[in-house]
Amino acid sequence: MTAKPTASIGEYLIQRLHAHGVRHVFGIPGDYVLGFYEQLLHSPLQIINTCDEQGAGFAADAYARLRGLGAVCVTYCVGGLKVANTTAEAFAEKSPVIVISGAPGIRERAHNPLLHHKVRDFDTQKKVFEQLTVASAVLDDPQTAFQEIDRVLAAALRYKRPAYIELPRDVVALPGRPHYQPRRAPDVSNRHSLRAALADASEMINAARHPVILADVELHRFGLQPQLLQLARRTGIPVAATLLGKSVIGEQHPFYLGVYEGAMGREDVRRVVESSDCLILLGAFLTDINLGVFTARLDPARSIYATSEKLSVRYRNYEDVRFPDFVRGLQRAKLRRRRLGGWLHPAQLSSKLFPPAPMRPHAPLTVRRLFERLNAFLRDDTIVICDVGEALFGAADLYIHRGTDFLGPAYYASMGFAVPAGIGAQLANPRLRPLVLVGDGAFQMTGVELSTALRYHLDPIVIVLNNRGYGTERPMQDGPYNDVQPWQYHRVPEVLGGGRGFLIRTESELNDALAIAAKPTGGFCLLEVLLDPQDHSPALQRLTRRLGKKI
Ligand SMILES: Cc1ncc(C[n+]2csc(CCOP(=O)(O)OP(=O)(O)O)c2C)c(N)n1
Ligand SMILES: [Mg+2]
Numbered sequence: 001m002t003a004k005p006t007a008s009i010g011e012y013l014i015q016r017l018h019a020h021g022v023r024h025v026f027g028i029p030g031d032y033v034l035g036f037y038e039q040l041l042h043s044p045l046q047i048i049n050t051c052d053e054q055g056a057g058f059a060a061d062a063y064a065r066l067r068g069l070g071a072v073c074v075t076y077c078v079g080g081l082k083v084a085n086t087t088a089e090a091f092a093e094k095s096p097v098i099v100i101s102g103a104p105g106i107r108e109r110a111h112n113p114l115l116h117h118k119v120r121d122f123d124t125q126k127k128v129f130e131q132l133t134v135a136s137a138v139l140d141d142p143q144t145a146f147q148e149i150d151r152v153l154a155a156a157l158r159y160k161r162p163a164y165i166e167l168p169r170d171v172v173a174l175p176g177r178p179h180y181q182p183r184r185a186p187d188v189s190n191r192h193s194l195r196a197a198l199a200d201a202s203e204m205i206n207a208a209r210h211p212v213i214l215a216d217v218e219l220h221r222f223g224l225q226p227q228l229l230q231l232a233r234r235t236g237i238p239v240a241a242t243l244l245g246k247s248v249i250g251e252q253h254p255f256y257l258g259v260y261e262g263a264m265g266r267e268d269v270r271r272v273v274e275s276s277d278c279l280i281l282l283g284a285f286l287t288d289i290n291l292g293v294f295t296a297r298l299d300p301a302r303s304i305y306a307t308s309e310k311l312s313v314r315y316r317n318y319e320d321v322r323f324p325d326f327v328r329g330l331q332r333a334k335l336r337r338r339r340l341g342g343w344l345h346p347a348q349l350s351s352k353l354f355p356p357a358p359m360r361p362h363a364p365l366t367v368r369r370l371f372e373r374l375n376a377f378l379r380d381d382t383i384v385i386c387d388v389g390e391a392l393f394g395a396a397d398l399y400i401h402r403g404t405d406f407l408g409p410a411y412y413a414s415m416g417f418a419v420p421a422g423i424g425a426q427l428a429n430p431r432l433r434p435l436v437l438v439g440d441g442a443f444q445m446t447g448v449e450l451s452t453a454l455r456y457h458l459d460p461i462v463i464v465l466n467n468r469g470y471g472t473e474r475p476m477q478d479g480p481y482n483d484v485q486p487w488q489y490h491r492v493p494e495v496l497g498g499g500r501g502f503l504i505r506t507e508s509e510l511n512d513a514l515a516i517a518a519k520p521t522g523g524f525c526l527l528e529v530l531l532d533p534q535d536h537s538p539a540l541q542r543l544t545r546r547l548g549k550k551i
Contacts, residue, residue, distance in 0.1 A: 009145040010039040010172040013165065016153055017045065017098065020069045024048050024427045025100075026056035030075025032117070033102025035172040040073070048427065048456060050420065053079045055449040057086025057097070058417050059424030062385065062407055064095045066428035068223070069157065073100040077117045080125045085414055087132045087162045092412040093244065094221050096156040098163055099129060105170030106140050129164035136164035139171055146176040158187070159308075160221040190320035197311055197318035198329045201280075201304050204313060206336045208278030211237045214260060216245035218283025218308055222324050225249060227331045228282065234331070236338040237280070240273050243396055244285055247384075247406035251399045259396045262296035264542045266397065279303045282327060287411045361508035365529055367394055367465070367537045369507060374435070374463070375399060377514050383407065383425050383432040387418035389472045390465050390531075391437035393539040405432070416445035422460040423452050434460040441470045441484050447492065453524045454498040460524050461517045464489045467531040472540060474533065489528040499524040 007015065013036075017025070026048045029037045040047050050056040056072045064070030074080050080101040090097045104115050109122050119125070123138070130136050135155035137148040149165065156163040205211050219228050225248060232239050232255045240257040241248055243265075249256060258269040273279065274297050281303055305312045308323040357372060371394045378384070380401045386392040386408035400406045407425060409417045422434035438447070443464050453460055465471075466489060470482040490501035502513035504527050517525035 007176060007178075008039070008173045009139055009142060009149075009176045010036045010167065011043070012146050012176050013100070013149050013167075014039060014043045014045055016149055017069070017071055018043070020153065020157065021067050022069050022071050022098075024063065025071045025073050026050055026059045026063070026424065027073035027100075028053055028056065028075070028079055029073075030079055030102060030117075032076040032104060032169050033073060033079075033100075033167065035169055036073065036100070036102060036167055039172065045071075047073075048423070048452065050423075050452045051448045052446070053082035054086055054416060055420035055423075055446050055452065057083035057099075058089075058420035058446065059427075059449070059452075060097045061086055061090045061095045061417075062421035062424035063428040064090065064097045065220075065407055066425055069096050069098065069153075070424065070428075071098045071100060074102070075117070076101055076103045077119055077125050081119075081128065084128055084132060087129065087164075089409055089412040089414050089417070090162040091132050091134070093409060094160040094217060096160050096162060098153065098156060098165060099133065100165050100167060101125065103138070103166045103168045106168045107170055109168075126164070126166055132162065133164045134159045134161040136166075138166040138168070140168055142171060142174045143177050144179075145171065145174075147179045150179075160218075187322065189322045189325040193318050194321050194325055194329060197313060197321055197326060198333055200313040200316060200318075201326075201330060202333045202335055204278055204304060205235075205237075205280065206334075208276075210272075210276050211235075211278040211280060212257070212273055212276040213237055213239045213280045213282060214242065214273060214284055215239050215248045215282050216242045216284035217248065218245075218285075218323060219327070220245065220248045220283075222283070222308070222327075224283070224324060224327045227327050229253070231327075231331045231335075234337065235335045238272070240269055242284060242410075243392070243408070244287065244410040245283070246396065246408070246410070247400040247402075248283075250402045250405075252401055260296075261396065261539070264393075264539050274298065277302055280330075281305045281307075283307055283323065285411060359507050359511065361511075362506050364505060365507060365510060365531060367531060367535050370463075370465070370510065370529060370531070371395065371398065371537070373507070373510055373514070374437075377518070378435070379433075381431060381433055382435050383429075385418050385421050385425060385434050385436045387436075387438040387442040388413045388415045389439035389442060389470075390467070390537055390540055391418065391439055391442075391463075393472075394537040395437055396539055415439075415442040418442065419446050419460075419462065420449045420452070422462070423449060423456070423458055426453075426458045426460060427456070434458075436460050436462040438462065438464055439471065440464055440466045440468065440487070440489065443489060444484055444487065447489075450492060450499060450524050450526065451496050454496055457522075458524070459521055462524060462526045464526060464528045465531055466528050467533045467535065469533060471531075471533060471536065475536065475541065490526060492526055493524075499526060501526045502528065504529045 060070035060072040
């Protein structure tokens with residue numbers, strides 16, 4: 001596309017974001033970025049003002065995970081460096097967020113004056129973001145600015161990772177130069193390599209007795225969920241997911257096994273995956289958490305391993321094969337059709353982990369009972385968003401109804417993700433109702449963003465798991481440093497001036513509050529659930545035992 005001849009550099013950036021599906025930009029203005037905010041205000045993109053930049057960064061990350069691209073817009077250094085952590089998470093977990101930062105004007109930089117917000121040199125922030133993004137640009141030259149914008153956006157979209165654009169304040173309103181875009185050679189696989197890899201993989205799968213697919217996050221980032229579904233349906237090969245890739249397919253499909261996490265996860269899933277004579281790892285990040293702190297026993301001699309960075313069948317590597325081409329190729333390949341998971345016990349497929357147990361109305365809530373109840377509460381329009389801690393580990397066994405309705409920072413694992421991510425997710429897809437699961441410690445970091453939910457008329461249901469501190473860390477090593485100041489979380493609505501709060505001690509109180517929250521409430525519902533500090537989910541007990549040994 002060529003820009004309107006009159007487009008300024010800022011306007012062109014807005015046009016390009018819009019063309020890629022972005023409708024909201026998260027952030028907080030400052031004098032170095034006010035010019036661009038004014039342009040945003042008069043554009044089809046809506047500014048979402050958060051309370052803190054970190055909230056904006058996490059919201060944009062969730063937005064990008066759901067919509068394919070997100071944007072956060074902040075001022076120089078004081079704002080920019082606050083989204084360094086959220087950008088790191090987006091990088092590590094492959095989420096294409098465009099970080100737009102205002103900056104001192106080019107003319108202001110002569111003779112290196114000590115302008116406010118500058119750290120060391122004018123390019124200090126740029127250098128930081130070079131480490132955290134896949135592409136970066138300072139738009140300091142109107143001749144090349146449009147081209148730079150296109151280059152940076154293309155890299156973010158291609159690699160599904162964040163990118164950085166710095167807008168010096170004196171160039172935002174300058175007209176850019178429409179540039180000639182040479183037709184780039186399409187980014188395609190090497191035909192021969194692709195054909196050989198598919199033949200090799202098909203032969204291995206057809207010869208196998210117990211093939212299993214382990215599906216992970218890149219299937220989601222590259223939009224290959226339909227291909228995965230087809231592949232499983234057509235071949236009858238069962239599918240397990242990793243924690244990071246959880247809900248890459250709907251979890252009520254008959255061929256879905258559950259979350260595989262080595263020794264940390266469910267034993268039945270582990271047995272099926274590890275005993276497979278042909279494990280097809282699709283888009284998998286072999287991280288410590290995904291692999292149950294390296295308790296996973298996956299044998300490369302019995303594996304097909306395909307990601308955007310590497311493709312191997314047993315020990316043979318194939319170069320120049322794009323991940324989407326391989327997955328699409330597998331979906332169409334001549335693969336033997338089997339009776340769905342024929343060798344598995346039916347209970348291993350699509351098993352309900354938590355059979356509905358009779359309610360004990362006055363019993364104090366436990367982590368296990370909380371998740372049992374939440375499992376029954378999920379609906380087709382629920383998106384579950386977890387923070388680090390019990391929230392994430394307990395939720396591994398929730399049954400998510402449709403594909404891609406679960407978000408959690410299951411690799412980089414930064415606390416503070418879930419509440420702002422709930423905001424980004426609901427703006428990305430207003431048909432979804434976020435169910436946000438967050439520990440009390442994480443809530444103290446970014447829970448204030450519920451204010452943003454109110455301001456923009458969003459209605460997440462937020463469960464604060466109040467176990468009086470950093471529960472995840474207690475079994476590893478405990479001390480007063482794991483305590484947090486006890487807040488009255490359920491009274492947060494009083495301070496914010498909206499939303500509803502509930503204090504939950506028993507099973508019947510949880511039931512009643514969920515029944516109210518399930519109806520359209522016109523604002524957020526915060527359920528503060530009191531839990532025993534020593535009560536842990538089975539997954540967390542196993543994880544902390546292993547991590548504890550490594551200290
Ligand atoms: C930003 C950040 N700081 C510190 C940590 C280390 N950490 C991991 S889990 C955890 C405790 C989380 O406490 P809480 O949110 O209350 O959840 P709980 O473990 O109690 O379920 C901490 C401090 C982290 N992962 N992220
Ligand atoms: Mg806690």
